[in-house]
Amino acid sequence: ATWPSPAYDEIEDLMLLNSGVNARNFPFPVVPCTFAPTPGHSVAGGFLRTAFHDMAPADVAAGTGGLDASIGFELLEPYIENTGPAFNASLTYYSKFFSSRASMSDLIALGVYASVRACGGPAVPLKAGRIDATQAGAVGVPDAKDDITKLTGEFARMGFSPTEMIQIVACGHTLGGVHSAEHPTIVPANTTTLGVQNFDATNNTYDNLVIIEYLDGSTKNPLVVGPDLDARSDLRVFASDDNETISAMQTANSYAGTCSTILAKMLDTVPSSVTLTDIITPYPVKPVNLQLNVAPGGDNLIFSGQIRFWTNTVPALSISSLKLVYKDRSGAGSENIDTLVAGDAAGFDDTFTFFNFSSGIPAKSSISSFTVVITTSSGIVAYDNNGEGFPVSDTIFTQTANSIVSSADSAGNLLATIVAAVRHGTTGEVDLTLSLVKAMTYNNLPTLVKQKVTMTKVCESKYYTFYMGSYSFPAAALKFTKYDVTVGSSSDSFKSLVGLSASASALSCIGVSASTTSTSISTASTASTVSISTKSSTSLTASSSTLSYPSKSSTAWASSVSTATSSGKPSTKGSHWTSGSKMSIASTVPSPVSSTTSTTSESVPYTITVVTSFETYCPYATKFSYNGKWYTAISATTITVTDCPCTISVPWTNKGAFPTFTATTSTETGIPSTPTSLANWQRISKGLSSEPTSTSGTAVAAAATSTSGSTLGAGKGSGSESGTSVSHVSPAIATFTGAADAVTINFMAVLMGAALHLF
Ligand code: HEM
Numbered sequence: 238a239t240w241p242s243p244a245y246d247e248i249e250d251l252m253l254l255n256s257g258v259n260a261r262n263f264p265f266p267v268v269p270c271t272f273a274p275t276p277g278h279s280v281a282g283g284f285l286r287t288a289f290h291d292m293a294p295a296d297v298a299a300g301t302g303g304l305d306a307s308i309g310f311e312l313l314e315p316y317i318e319n320t321g322p323a324f325n326a327s328l329t330y331y332s333k334f335f336s337s338r339a340s341m342s343d344l345i346a347l348g349v350y351a352s353v354r355a356c357g358g359p360a361v362p363l364k365a366g367r368i369d370a371t372q373a374g375a376v377g378v379p380d381a382k383d384d385i386t387k388l389t390g391e392f393a394r395m396g397f398s399p400t401e402m403i404q405i406v407a408c409g410h411t412l413g414g415v416h417s418a419e420h421p422t423i424v425p426a427n428t429t430t431l432g433v434q435n436f437d438a439t440n441n442t443y444d445n446l447v448i449i450e451y452l453d454g455s456t457k458n459p460l461v462v463g464p465d466l467d468a469r470s471d472l473r474v475f476a477s478d479d480n481e482t483i484s485a486m487q488t489a490n491s492y493a494g495t496c497s498t499i500l501a502k503m504l505d506t507v508p509s510s511v512t513l514t515d516i517i518t519p520y521p522v523k524p525v526n527l528q529l530n531v532a533p534g535g536d537n538l539i540f541s542g543q544i545r546f547w548t549n550t551v552p553a554l555s556i557s558s559l560k561l562v563y564k565d566r567s568g569a570g571s572e573n574i575d576t577l578v579a580g581d582a583a584g585f586d587d588t589f590t591f592f593n594f595s596s597g598i599p600a601k602s603s604i605s606s607f608t609v610v611i612t613t614s615s616g617i618v619a620y621d622n623n624g625e626g627f628p629v630s631d632t633i634f635t636q637t638a639n640s641i642v643s644s645a646d647s648a649g650n651l652l653a654t655i656v657a658a659v660r661h662g663t664t665g666e667v668d669l670t671l672s673l674v675k676a677m678t679y680n681n682l683p684t685l686v687k688q689k690v691t692m693t694k695v696c697e698s699k700y701y702t703f704y705m706g707s708y709s710f711p712a713a714a715l716k717f718t719k720y721d722v723t724v725g726s727s728s729d730s731f732k733s734l735v736g737l738s739a740s741a742s743a744l745s746c747i748g749v750s751a752s753t754t755s756t757s758i759s760t761a762s763t764a765s766t767v768s769i770s771t772k773s774s775t776s777l778t779a780s781s782s783t784l785s786y787p788s789k790s791s792t793a794w795a796s797s798v799s800t801a802t803s804s805g806k807p808s809t810k811g812s813h814w815t816s817g818s819k820m821s822i823a824s825t826v827p828s829p830v831s832s833t834t835s836t837t838s839e840s841v842p843y844t845i846t847v848v849t850s851f852e853t854y855c856p857y858a859t860k861f862s863y864n865g866k867w868y869t870a871i872s873a874t875t876i877t878v879t880d881c882p883c884t885i886s887v888p889w890t891n892k893g894a895f896p897t898f899t900a901t902t903s904t905e906t907g908i909p910s911t912p913t914s915l916a917n918w919q920r921i922s923k924g925l926s927s928e929p930t931s932t933s934g935t936a937v938a939a940a941a942t943s944t945s946g947s948t949l950g951a952g953k954g955s956g957s958e959s960g961t962s963v964s965h966v967s968p969a970i971a972t973f974t975g976a977a978d979a980v981t982i983n984f985m986a987v988l989m990g991a992a993l994h995l996f
Pocket residue numbers: 278279281282283285286289321323379380381382388405406408409410411412413414415416417419420470474
C-alpha cells in the first residue's frame with residue numbers, strides 16, 4: 238500500500254502491533270487462546286462465531302448484508318440464532334477500538350484474524366474498508382435443525398458453494414462448542430462440567446482435530462453425535478458429499494490452507510456498495526505521529542515523529558542508521574534528519590523497530606515529503622513509499638506544543654483547547670472537528686458524533702497564523718476522541734487528545750492579531766507571547782474597553798452528575814435570559830453567543846431566592862429542561878416556568894452578572910430536594926460554570942454582542958447590552974505581552990468561540 242491510507246493504516250496497526258512500542262494489543266482477550274473470563278465461554282470462539290453470524294444473512298445476489306456489523310442490532314427477537322453472551326461481549330470489546338478509521342465491521346473481521354492466529358491457526362488474509370450497517374439486516378443464520386437442502390440454499394445465498402459450505406463449517410467448529418444454556422436439547426444440562434460440549438478435544442487450538450475425530454468416529458461434536466438428532470447439522474453438512482471435501486482437508490496443512498482461504502472469503506463478503514482495501518501486509522516503513530510545530534520565533538518548524546521499520550526481512554541489528562531525507566515545500570532539496578532507536582514491537586508474525594526523530598527545519602522553505610534511508614552492513618536502501626515519498630502537509634497542522642487538555646472539572650469534563658497553525662496565504666474557514674464516540678449499548682452499535690467548531694484567529698507568526706478552538710467532553714472519552722484541524726481541503730487529521738498536556742508554554746506571535754484594530758492592544762510587529770493556562774481565573778480584567786471576542790455558549794456532555802447546583806451566566810444573547818430577575822437558563826442546543834470584555838470589575842454577591850414562577854427569554858429556537866420538565870421554544874419567545882417552587886440564586890447588584898441556580902423539587906411534599914432534572918441541568922449549564930463568580934468578589938462586566946463573527950475582532954457589538962456579564966468560562970487566561978502594551982484578557986472568551994459539546 239501507499240501511505241497514507243486511512244482505513245488500511247489503522248487496521249494495519251491494530252493487526253500488527255500486539256506488544257512493545259506503541260502496542261495496540263487488540264488480541265488481548267484471545268492471548269492465550271484458552272482465555273475464558275466466564276469458564277466455558279471461549280473468547281476466541283466467540284470472536285469467530287460473531288463474524289459468521291454477522292455475515293450469514295448476506296444475500297450476494299441482492300448485494301445486501303455480509304460483514305457489516307449489523308449483528309449489533311440483531312441480538313433480540315426475531316434473531317433467535319443470536320442468543321448467548323458472546324456476540325455482545327465481542328462487540329463491546331471491539332468498540333474500544335472503534336473510530337472513524339476502524340469500523341465495527343473491520344474490527345469483527347480483525348477479531349477473526351486475531352482469534353484464529355492466537356489459537357495457532359493460519360493468518361487469515363485481512364482487508365479493511367468495511368462500512369457499518371445502521372440498522373438490523375435480514376434474519377438468516379443457519380439453524381442446527383435446518384435440513385441439508387435448506388442449509389445448502391442458505392450458504393448459496395451467502396455466495397458459498399456446497400463444497401465451500403462444508404469447508405467453512407469445518408473451519409468454524411474447531412474453537413469453542415455448544416452450550417447447554419443456549420442449546421439444552423443438543424447439550425442437556427449437567428452433562429458437562431462447564432455447561433459446554435466442545436467441538437473437538439483441542440477446543441482451544443485452531444486445528445484439524447474436529448475433522449480427524451469426525452472421520453475416525455471418536456468425535457464428541459454435539460452437532461454430529463448429540464442427542465438431538467434433528468440438530469446434527471455438522472453431520473449433515475460434512476456427509477453431504479460423502480465426506481469428500483472433509484477428507485480432503487484433514488491434514489494439518491490442508492486444513493490451515495483451506496481455512497485461511499474460506500475464512501477470508503467470509504470476511505470479504507460485504508454489501509456490494511463496499512470497496513475493500515488490498516490485503517493488509519506490513520508497510521516496510523511507516524511514519525507514525527508525524528507532527529509539525531512552529532518553533533518560538535517563527536523562523537523554524539519542529540518536525541517530529543517516529544518511523545516504524547518492519548524488521549522481518551531486514552533485522553534491526555543490521556541497521557546502523559536510519560535517516561529521513563526530506564524535500565522542501567517546492568519539492569526541491571534533500572536534507573537529512575537523523576533518528577534514534579525508540580524500541581521494538583511485535584505482532585503474531587511480524588517484528589518492528591521504532592525510530593524517533595525531532596528536528597528543526599526552516600519554516601520558509603519547509604517540507605513537502607521525505608524518504609527513509611537505512612544503512613546496513615550490506616549497503617544503503619531507500620524507502621520512497623512507492624515512488625511518491627511520504628507526504629507531509631505544511632498548510633495546516635496542530636500546534637501541539639501550545640494545545641492543551643485541561644484537567645477534569647467537578648462534572649468530570651475536560652476542555653480541549655487546540656491551536657492550529659495555518660500557513661500564510663491559505664484561505665478558508667479553519668475548523669476543529671472532534672469525532673466523539675457515542676458508546677455502544679446492547680443491541681446497538683457505537684457511532685461517531687462529529688462536532689465542528691470554527692476556530693478563532695489568535696495571532697500571527699512569521700509564516701503561520703494561529704487559530705484556536707475549544708471543546709468540552711467527558712474525561713472518559715479522552716482515549717476515544719480524535720480531532721482534525723481543517724482549512725479548505727487541507728487537514729491535520731485523526732489526532733489524539735492523549736498526550737496533550739494540561740498547560741502549555743507561550744505561543745510565540747508577532748504583535749497581536751491585526752483584527753484588533755479598534756482596541757488599544759498594540760498591533761506593532763514586536764514579538765508577543767500568548768500564554769495559555771488552565772488555571773481557573775476568578776478575576777479578569779482587560780485594559781481595553783472594546784476588545785471583543787466572539788464566543789459561543791457551551792453545553793457539556795456529561796449525562797449524569799451528582800451535584801445539585803450549577804451556575805451560569807449566559808449572555809443576554811444566550812439561550813435564555815430573564816429580563817427581570819436575571820434568572821437564566823442555558824440551552825442544550827449549542828448556541829452562538831458573542832461576548833465582549835470590558836474594564837469594569839465589580840463585586841457580585843449572590844443571594845438565594847425561592848420563587849413561584851419566573852420568565853425566561855429564549856432568543857431563538859431551543860430546548861431546555863427545568864425541574865424535570867422540558868420546555869421548547871420554536872422561535873424567539875418568552876417562556877414562563879411555573880413548575881415551582883424554584884430556588885434561584887440572583888446577584889445582589891443586578892448589574893449584569895447572571896445568577897447561579899438550584900433546581901429543586903418542593904420540600905413540602907416531603908421529597909428530598911434532589912432535582913430529577915439535575916443531570917440535564919448540570920449538563921446544559923456546565924459550560925458556563927467556571928466564570929468569575931461571587932466567590933472571587935470580582936466579575937467581569939461585559940457587553941453582549943451580536944452572534945456573528947468568528948474572527949478575533951473588536952466592535953462586533955451590535956445589539957450589545959453594556960454591563961451584562963457574558964464571560965462564559967474562564968479556566969484559561971492569556972497574556973499578550975507586546976512591546977507597546979500588555980493586556981490580560983479573558984482568553985477563554987476566545988477559546989469558547991469554538992466550544993460546543995456533545996450530549
Ligand atoms: C450449518 C451452519 C452452522 C450451524 C447450524 C452452526 C451452529 C452452531 C451452534 C448450535 C453452536 C453452539 C452455540 C452455543 O451453544 O453457544 C455453534 C457454535 C459455534 N459456531 Fe457454528 N454453526 C454453523 C456454522 C458455523 C460457521 C460457518 C462458523 C465459523 C466460520 C461457526 C463458528 C462457530 C463457533 C466458533 C462456535 C463456538 C462458539 C462458542 O464456543 O462460544 N459456525 N454453531
